[in-house]
Amino acid sequence: MKITVLGTGIVGQTLAAKLASLGHDVRIGTRDPAATLARSEPGQYGNPSFRDWAAANPKVRVATFADAAAHGEIVLNALSGAGTLAALELAGADRLAGKILLDISNPLDFSKGFPPSLLVANTDSLGEQIQRRFPATRVVKTLNTVSAHLMVDPGQLAGGDHTMFVAGDDADARRQVSGWLREWFGWKDVIELGDITQARGMEMYLPLWVRVFGAVQTPTFSIRVVR
């Protein structure tokens, strides 16, 4: 499948590399490909520089947001929450139209330091903002509740015995995304929450995630809905 990943941080890198390893034709979008490819500083979490990552993943083509968006049959939003809407404008509503967009971002507000609050919460969500702005795109919120390495390999934690959520207005898109989560990444327990307003709950879980991270001292954690 032709897949677009928007965002070249650790989430975008992790998703793009995994999808390419599965044989998909992946293009990763950024504002300025030449500048991104020149990045030689290590990543925020001790991961390799983008330049080194790109050299190790030659099948993933680095492109502008617009070129990347034109390429994919589906689009994964791995941008920061704060940067998402502006970057999606550059990707272009016409190039996103008719496609499923997996929204993985969280509207974290680090402007007042750590821990972050949310840029939008309670009566709205980033997932809904994206869906309102791009009504011809089928937005499905998912994967925003775990670290990047767990998104693509949940089995590395407790044999995958934990839960992922999916929310979006289009029931067929939700089912397709749930299937991809199982098929591509090995998620076993996927709960479809309902329409895109359910992105509120998924995003509002982040303040708890941040503090549990502080308490358990590892990003390799997740929640299981025990029932």
Added chain:
Amino acid sequence: MKITVLGTGIVGQTLAAKLASLGHDVRIGTRDPAATLARSEPGQYGNPSFRDWAAANPKVRVATFADAAAHGEIVLNALSGAGTLAALELAGADRLAGKILLDISNPLDFSKGFPPSLLVANTDSLGEQIQRRFPATRVVKTLNTVSAHLMVDPGQLAGGDHTMFVAGDDADARRQVSGWLREWFGWKDVIELGDITQARGMEMYLPLWVRVFGAVQTPTFSIRVVR
């Protein structure tokens, strides 16, 4: 121990009955004890009327907020989020001073129907509002993330293999509450998140809880922090 439970809904009833069954001297607080004791309509969730509940739990004395607050060495806030601050005023800052207050309430806003949003979120929380208003009381947020029947008997779900959180400014109070959760109710996995600002994450989990409830179709669920 002399224990005060504020609030006569299903949460207050469940906590008071369990604590009395453990031998504690429990007083349950309400605005108008005579009116509460006259309630003969069944509870919101098909539970018995308060009149029938009180008849079945004769050791739990029904009292005004003030009388109940004066009684307890510790206080459990099982009021609705919307009614908490006004009721705590009636309980009285002097009668709450020096005591640990377990805040179990959620600031749910049902004014626009279902699903509820939160009355306070993101940069503040009900737990913090209580702590600011009653600075001489040691507020510890806990138990707000599960249904009443699971609060007092987590073992009925997956043998108790799920997680409870605790947050409060006073480290000694947090430790005492964690101990009571284990000793009284049988909680096995208790995570101390930190100061009372962590009530934000615990309360902001509720919109996800509400929707997972809709998806799994039972209130007998909880989350386990898998790590």
